[in-house]
Amino acid sequence: xxxxxxxxxxxxxxxxxxxxxxxxxxxxxxxxxxxxxxxxxxxxxxxxxxxxxxxxxxxxxxxxxxxxxxxxxxxxxxxxxxxxxxxxxxxxxxxxxxxxxxxxxxxxxxxxxxxxxxxxxxxxxxxxxxxxxxxxxxxxxxxxxxxxxxxxxxxxxxxxxxxxxxxxxxxxxxxxxxxxxxxxxxxxxxxxxxxxxxxxxxxxxxxxxx
Amino acid sequence: xxxxxxxxxxxxxxxxxxxxxxxxxxxxxxxxxxxxxxxxxxxxxxxxxxxxxxxxxxxxxxxxxxxxxxxxxxxxxxxxxxxxxxxxxxxxxxxxxxxxxxxxxxxxxxxxxxxxxxxxxxxxxxxxxxxxxxxxxxxxxxxxxxxxxxxxxxxxxxxxxxxxxxxxxxxxxxxxxxxxxxxxxxxxxxxxxxxxxxxxxxxxxxxxxx
DNA sequence: TTTTGTTTAAAACGTATGTTTGAAACGTAT
DNA sequence: ATACGTTTCAAACATACGTTTTAAACAAAA
Numbered sequence: 338x339x340x341x342x343x344x345x346x347x348x349x350x351x352x353x354x355x356x357x358x359x360x361x362x363x364x365x366x367x368x369x370x371x372x373x374x375x376x377x378x379x380x381x382x383x384x385x386x387x388x389x390x391x392x393x394x395x396x397x398x399x400x401x402x403x404x405x406x407x408x409x410x411x412x413x414x415x416x417x418x419x420x421x422x423x424x425x426x427x428x429x430x431x432x433x434x435x436x437x438x439x440x441x442x443x444x445x446x447x448x449x450x451x452x453x454x455x456x457x458x459x460x461x462x463x464x465x466x467x468x469x470x471x472x473x474x475x476x477x478x479x480x481x482x483x484x485x486x487x488x489x490x491x492x493x494x495x496x497x498x499x500x501x502x503x504x505x506x507x508x509x510x511x512x513x514x515x516x517x518x519x520x521x522x523x524x525x526x527x528x529x530x531x532x533x534x535x536x537x538x539x540x541x542x543x544x545x546x547x
Numbered sequence: 548x549x550x551x552x553x554x555x556x557x558x559x560x561x562x563x564x565x566x567x568x569x570x571x572x573x574x575x576x577x578x579x580x581x582x583x584x585x586x587x588x589x590x591x592x593x594x595x596x597x598x599x600x601x602x603x604x605x606x607x608x609x610x611x612x613x614x615x616x617x618x619x620x621x622x623x624x625x626x627x628x629x630x631x632x633x634x635x636x637x638x639x640x641x642x643x644x645x646x647x648x649x650x651x652x653x654x655x656x657x658x659x660x661x662x663x664x665x666x667x668x669x670x671x672x673x674x675x676x677x678x679x680x681x682x683x684x685x686x687x688x689x690x691x692x693x694x695x696x697x698x699x700x701x702x703x704x705x706x707x708x709x710x711x712x713x714x715x716x717x718x719x720x721x722x723x724x725x726x727x728x729x730x731x732x733x734x735x736x737x738x739x740x741x742x743x744x745x746x747x748x749x750x751x752x753x754x755x756x757x
Numbered sequence: 758t759t760t761t762g763t764t765t766a767a768a769a770c771g772t773a774t775g776t777t778t779g780a781a782a783c784g785t786a787t
Numbered sequence: 788a789t790a791c792g793t794t795t796c797a798a799a800c801a802t803a804c805g806t807t808t809t810a811a812a813c814a815a816a817a
Contacts, residue, residue, distance in 0.1 A: 343764080359667075361571040364804060375766055380806060382764090453667065457569075457660070457720060464724075492733050496745045499725055500714040504753075507713025508706070510667060514674075515709055523702050535706045542756030543714075543749040553794080574774065585796050590776060592794090 344382050346372040352393050356450040356510075360390055391466055394455065397437065397448055398467075402474050405433035409477065423541040426481045427501075431533055443513065445529060450510035486545060494544075501540045508536065554592050556582040562603050566657035566720075569664060570600055601676055604665065607647065607658055608677075612684050615643035619687065633751045636691045637711075641743055653723065655739060660720035696755060704754075711750045718746065 350372035354363040365386055369376045383389040408429055412419075421429075438444035455463040479498060486494060508515065512532060519527045560582035564573040575596060579586045593599040618639055622629075631639075648654035665673040689708060696704060718725065722742060729737045 359569070359571065361569065365806090366804075375764095376805095377767085377807080378765070386805065450667070453663075453717065456717070457663065492729060492735060492737065493745050495729060495733070496718070496725075496742060497749055499718045499721075500746060500749045503717025504710040504714040507663065507666070507717050508709045511709075515706075519702060519705060523705070525702060527702065532706060535703050536710060538756045539707055539710045539753040543753040546748045546752030575776090576774080585794095586775095587777080587796070588794085596775065 343372075343374050343378055346374055347379060347382065347389070348393055348396055351389055352396075352447060352451070355390070355393060355454070356447040359454055365389075387462065390463065394451065394463070394466070397451065398471060401433050401437045401448075402471055404436050405430060405474060406477070408432065409481075420484050421481055423482065423485050423544050424537065426478065426485060427537045427540055430478065431537065435533075442529060446510055446512045448509075449506045449512075453506040453510050456506070482544065497544045497546075500543060504540060504543075505536060508532070553582075553584050553588055556584055557589060557592065557599070558603055558606055561599055562606075562657055562661075565600070565603060565664070566660040575599075597672065600673065604661060604673070604676070607661060608681060611643050611647045611658075612681055614646050615640060615684060616687070618642065619691075630694050631691055633692065633695050633754050634747065636688065636695060637747045637750055640688065641747065653739075655743075656720055656722045658719075659716045659722075663716040663720050666716070692754065707754045707756075710753060714750060714753075715746060718742070 347368060351363070351368045354368055354371060357363075365379050366376055368389075369379060372378075379386065379389055383392055412421075412429070434445060434448065438448055455467055479495075482498060483489075483491070483494060489497070509532070512529065516527050516532070519525060557578060561573070561578045564578055564581060567573075575589050576586055578599075579588060582588075589596065589599055593602055622631075622639070644655060644658065648658055665677055689705075692708060693699075693701070693704060699707070719742070722739065726737050726742070729735060
C-alpha cells in the first residue's frame with residue numbers, strides 16, 4: 338500500500354529529526370522533505386503535528402511496553418513468587434529496549450532522546466499521554482524494585498528510581514556525542530553494549546546504596 | 548541605571564521562561580512581556596536571541612564556576628595533597644550550586660534545566676560555548692574523581708561521571724513536577740535539600756560501584 | 758469503462774516569530 | 788538651557804511555520 342509507505346516514511350523521518358533537534362525545532366517541512374513526501378501528507382495522515390509526535394511515541398513505546406510485560410510474565414510463570422535483584426530488573430528492561438531498537442544502531446539513543454524530551458519538554462500533553470498510557474508498566478517495575486529493596490523508604494526509593502531514569506536518559510541520548518569524545522580522548526572505541534554494560538552496575542549500586 | 552535594570556529584568560524573565568518551556572518554545576515577546584520591557588530591548592541590549600541565551604548561561608555558570616574553583620583552592624591550600632572522597636567532591640559541587648541559587652528556591656531546577664537543555668538540545672553553539680568556557684573546571688573535578696577512584700579504568704570513569712551528571716540534571720530539572728507527584732502519592736512534602744540529600748549518596752555509590 | 762473513495766500535489770492562508778527602523782524620551786555633561 | 792549619547796517605544800518588515808484548500812492522480816469496485 339502506498340498509504341502505509343508514506344506514513345512509515347514520515348514516522349521514520351520524524352523520529353530521527355525529533356531526536357536530533359527536539360520537537361519545536363523540527364518543522365513539518367523538514368520532516369516531509371527528509372521523508373520525500375508532500376508537506377500536506379502529515380496533516381492528512383496524522384491530523385496535526387501534535388498527533389504525529391504521539392504517533393512516533395506509540396511506535397516506540399508500544400512494542401517496548403509489550404515486550405517487557407511479556408518477559409516479566411514469562412519469568413513470573415516459571416519462577417512464581419521469586420524476588421528479582423536490582424540487576425535482574427534492569428536487565429529485563431534493558432533487554433526490552435535492545436529488542437525494540439534492534440537492527441538500527443543508534444535507535445536506542447533516539448528512544449532515550451525522545452523519552453527525555455517528553456519528560457522535560459512540552460506543555461504537558463506528552464507527559465500526560467505517557468502517564469495515562471504506560472503507568473501500568475511503571476507500577477510493575479516499581480513494585481519489583483520495592484521487593485528488591487525492602488529496607489528503603491518509599492520516598493527515597495521513588496527518587497532513586499528517577500535518578501536511574503535520568504542517568505540512563507541523559508547519557509544514552511547523548512551517546513553519539515559522548516562516544517566521540519571517548520574516541521578522541523582515550524583513543525578507544527566504545528560500543529553501545531559496552532556503555533549499557535557500564536550503566537547497569539552504576540544504577541544497581543546507586544539504588545542499593547546504604 | 549535604567550540600562551542595567553532592563554538587562555536584569557530581561558535576564559530574569561528569560562531564565563525562568565527558558566527553564567519552563569525550553570529555548571525554541573520561548574518567544575522574545577513572552578520574555579519582554581514578562582519582563583515588562585519593550586520587545587526591541589532584547590535585540591538592542593543583547594544583539595540576538597542566541598546571545599541572550601548565552602548571557603543567561605554566563606550569569607549562572609560564571610559565579611558557580613568561580614565559587615567551586617575558589618573553595619577547591621581553599622581546601623587544597625589547607626590540606627595540600629589530600630585525597631577527597633567521592634562524597635566530598637560532590638559536596639563541593641553541591642555547595643557551589645547552593646550558593647549560586649541561594650535565595651531563590653527553584654533556581655537549582657532552572658540551573659539544571661538549562662544545563663540539560665544545553666547538553667541535549669541546540670545545534671551545538673551552546674555546547675561549544677560550554678566546552679570552551681568551562682573545561683578547566685570539568686578537568687579539575689574529573690582529576691579529583693580520578694584520585695578518589697584509582698582502581699577504575701579511565702573510560703568507565705568517564706561514563707560514570709556522565710551518569711552522575713545525567714541523574715542530577717534530569718531529576719533536579721524536573722524537581723517541581725516530581726515533588727508534586729511525591730506529595731500526591733506519598734502524602735509527604737519534600738524539600739530541595741532532601742532531594743539533594745537523596746541524590747548524593749546515590750551518585751557516590753554509583754561511582755564507586757565495584 | 759465508469760464510478761467512487763482514497764491518496765498525493767502545489768499553492769495559498771493566516772499567524773507567530775526574530776529582527777530592524779525611526780522617532781520620541783531620557784539622563785548627563787557642558 | 789542646550790546639546791549629545793543612550794535607551795525606550797510603537798510600528799513595520801521579512802520570514803518560517805502549521806494548516807487548509809482545491810485539483811489532479813490513483814486504485815479498486817461496479
